[in-house]
Amino acid sequence: MICAERIQTFVLQRITFILLGIVGIPVWNVLQKADAADTEAASALTPLNTLSPLLNDLYAVLSISFLAILFGIACAFYLQEWLPETNWIRRLVENVIAILSGVPSIFYGILATGIFFYSAGILKAIGVFPVPQNIEDGSALELISFQNDTPVFYIAVLVFILMVMPITIQTTQAALGSVATPIREAAYALGASHWQVLRRQVIPLAFTRILAGGCRAMSGALATAALIIGIYIWRYTTDPGAFSNRFVLFLSGALFLSIFSSTLIKLYASASDRFN
Amino acid sequence: MQTEKAQPILNVRNLNIWYGEKHILRDLSFEVQHRKVTAFIGPTNSGKSTLVRCLNRLNDFTPHFRSTGDILFRGVAMGAASDATALRKQIGMVFRKPVPFRCSIYENVAYGARISGINQSAHLDTIVEKNLQRTGLWDEVENILDEMPERLSIGHQQLLCIARALAIEPEILIFDEPCGELDPIETVKIETLVRELTNDYTLIFATNKRRQAARVSDVAGFLYCGELVEFGATDKIFTNPQDNRTEQYVTGRLG
Numbered sequence: 001m002i003c004a005e006r007i008q009t010f011v012l013q014r015i016t017f018i019l020l021g022i023v024g025i026p027v028w029n030v031l032q033k034a035d036a037a038d039t040e041a042a043s044a045l046t047p048l049n050t051l052s053p054l055l056n057d058l059y060a061v062l063s064i065s066f067l068a069i070l071f072g073i074a075c076a077f078y079l080q081e082w083l084p085e086t087n088w089i090r091r092l093v094e095n096v097i098a099i100l101s102g103v104p105s106i107f108y109g110i111l112a113t114g115i116f117f118y119s120a121g122i123l124k125a126i127g128v129f130p131v132p133q134n135i136e137d138g139s140a141l142e143l144i145s146f147q148n149d150t151p152v153f154y155i156a157v158l159v160f161i162l163m164v165m166p167i168t169i170q171t172t173q174a175a176l177g178s179v180a181t182p183i184r185e186a187a188y189a190l191g192a193s194h195w196q197v198l199r200r201q202v203i204p205l206a207f208t209r210i211l212a213g214g215c216r217a218m219s220g221a222l223a224t225a226a227l228i229i230g231i232y233i234w235r236y237t238t239d240p241g242a243f244s245n246r247f248v249l250f251l252s253g254a255l256f257l258s259i260f261s262s263t264l265i266k267l268y269a270s271a272s273d274r275f276n
Numbered sequence: 277m278q279t280e281k282a283q284p285i286l287n288v289r290n291l292n293i294w295y296g297e298k299h300i301l302r303d304l305s306f307e308v309q310h311r312k313v314t315a316f317i318g319p320t321n322s323g324k325s326t327l328v329r330c331l332n333r334l335n336d337f338t339p340h341f342r343s344t345g346d347i348l349f350r351g352v353a354m355g356a357a358s359d360a361t362a363l364r365k366q367i368g369m370v371f372r373k374p375v376p377f378r379c380s381i382y383e384n385v386a387y388g389a390r391i392s393g394i395n396q397s398a399h400l401d402t403i404v405e406k407n408l409q410r411t412g413l414w415d416e417v418e419n420i421l422d423e424m425p426e427r428l429s430i431g432h433q434q435l436l437c438i439a440r441a442l443a444i445e446p447e448i449l450i451f452d453e454p455c456g457e458l459d460p461i462e463t464v465k466i467e468t469l470v471r472e473l474t475n476d477y478t479l480i481f482a483t484n485k486r487r488q489a490a491r492v493s494d495v496a497g498f499l500y501c502g503e504l505v506e507f508g509a510t511d512k513i514f515t516n517p518q519d520n521r522t523e524q525y526v527t528g529r530l531g
Contacts, residue, residue: 085339185334186375186437190388190444191365200391201377 068161069214072168079169080176081198094173101166105221112159163221171213175206283351285310285448285478286331291345293326295338300326302502304345308448308495313474315481315493315510317525322499324482328450331480332367333360365392368446372456374433376425376440381417384425384436388444407439411469431462438469448478455488467492486526490514498522500530 083090179202187197284307293301301323308314316324329335331347333354347354354363365388376384383390385404394400404421408414413435417428425436434454441449451470455463470479470492483489489496490510497507498521506513506522517523524530 180375182371182373182375183377185337186371187377187387188337189332189334189364189369189371190391190441191361192387192391193361196391200387205378 064160065164065218068164069168069217071161072165072217073172073210073214075165076169076172076176077198080173081194081202097166097169100162101170105163108159108163111162160221164217167217167220168214171216172206172210175209175213176202178209179205283310284308285350286480287346287348287351288331289346289348291327291330291347292343293323293330293335294340294342296340300502301330304504306497306504306507308478308480311474311476311478312494313470313479313481313492314495314497315483315489316497316499317483317486317489318499319525319530320484321501323502324484324499325452327499328369328452328480328482331448331450332364332369334364334369336360365444366446367448367450368441368444369450369452370434370438370441370454372453374430374437374457376428376433376436378424380422381425381428381436382421385439385443387440392444403443407443408436410442410473411435411439412465413439429462431458431465434458434462434466435469438466442473442477446477448480449473450480450482452482453484454481455483455485463488486514486528498525500525 079090079093183201183205184197187201192200286308288307289305291301291304292299304327316327318324326335330343335341335343349363349367352358354360377387379387382400382404385407386400389400389403394403405414408417413432416432417436420427425433428436434457438449438454455466458466467488470481473479474494481489481493493510495508496510496513498505498513498517498519500521506517506519513522514526517526521530
């Protein structure tokens with residue numbers, strides 16, 4: 001038993017190191033090139049024209065997280081309250097969610113690049129993604145679309161939802177499960193229906209924990225994105241041209257999470273303008 | 277009235293229950309008479325709780341639960357097809373551990389009325405006062421109706437739970453070891469209350485205290501390892517048991 005655990009730990013460690021290597025190379029690549037870059041692109045930006053993308057992105061983040069968390073909570077209610085524990089769908093979904101919520105965020109990055117980004121090109125060609133025409137200067141879509149019209153914004157949304165949902169579902173399920181069985185039974189014994197028990201007993205008792213779970217999922221996803229936004233902003237303001245680099249495209253899978261990054265780019269750019 | 281007395285209110289026929297592969301109750305058949313206290317006695321793990329939980333279909337929520345046989349309430353089978361929610365409004369239950377809800381004492385008692393759609397405050401006030409008076413709790417809580425039930429003693433919490441169960445006006449009230457967590461003085465209160473309630477309700481009482489069953493019940497059944505060893509008038513069970521195991525149990529040599 002102990003032996004098997006050790007082997008498992010060893011294998012997991014190797015995999016992590018290899019993955020770190022894969023991520024590390026392009027990052028190093030970017031850092032090397034940065035020295036030679038110029039700051040021409042940043043000079044055109046002023047604090048005034050940052051307001052519109054800020055509101056854009058704020059709206060996007062709030063609405064997406066709201067929907068993702070609501071949908072996650074709904075999923076958790078269905079799994080926990082309506083499907084019996086012995087149901088094979090429930091067991092399958094719970095296992096998948098347990099894996100997803102424990103996956104390091106780099107996998108989401110790979111997913112975004114490898115599947116969503118490249119397939120989006122195909123989907124766009126057949127007209128599934130809406131591609132905005134005549135983008136105004138400084139709008140969120142243009143800045144994070146890497147000089148081609150791949151709808152990076154929508155990919156970012158998808159990945160963000162994928163990151164938020166598993167943790168929301170897990171914490172909500174735990175919150176619902178924590179409501180003691182005697183309380184439910186006491187309510188049932190008084191002739192309450194399933195919905196009445198949920199509304200009057202379970203939801204009031206689990207409410208704070210459900211909310212905390214949603215917040216945790218959100219902050220987790222944003223914190224992961226925040227690390228990468230830093231590199232992204234700095235890289236963009238110093239050398240926008242570098243983003244045609246293939247390696248950077250790979251890295252950008254993780255960057256897509258930063259759906260509000262266009263605002264930060266502008267703020268950073270105007271700030272650096274002032275100090276230089 | 278005469279016909280009601282003659283007809284059993286609950287009729288259990290060949291009831292078998294399994295949890296997964298475990299055979300919990302074996303081939304139980306008995307009748308519960310109108311406005312009588314029927315007690316089930318037996319040592320721990322003899323299946324008393326499982327049995328009484330079957331009678332208002334609370335076992336529906338237990339995973340791996342399986343049963344055969346019939347339970348007839350007023351001559352109608354309570355199978356999977358019938359409405360369990362409507363049934364539970366007629367067959368109330370009080371548990372071993374008092375579980376007051378996380379709302380005021382008033383709302384606890386008004387719970388049954390509220391879920392049935394009664395919302396007029398005058399009507400609710402009457403229901404709350406009437407049922408708290410029935411359980412003898414009214415004088416204690418009259419001035420603290422808006423406070424949480426946690427501040428009551430455990431015995432008073434149990435009385436509150438009984439009041440809450442009475443407020444739905446059930447026909448049968450099931451007590452699943454209601455005094456398991458209480459001290460002797462509170463136990464006496466509950467026992468007295470149970471005797472008083474016989475005038476209006478049919479009561480089913482599961483307990484592992486022999487003397488308690490002897491004190492409160494009219495009819496008693498002795499459960500041992502999932503078998504209903506003996507079922508009959510309480511006097512007979514305690515003074516002249518037919519089965520050897522019953523005699524050993526009531527005299528304290530078994531269980």
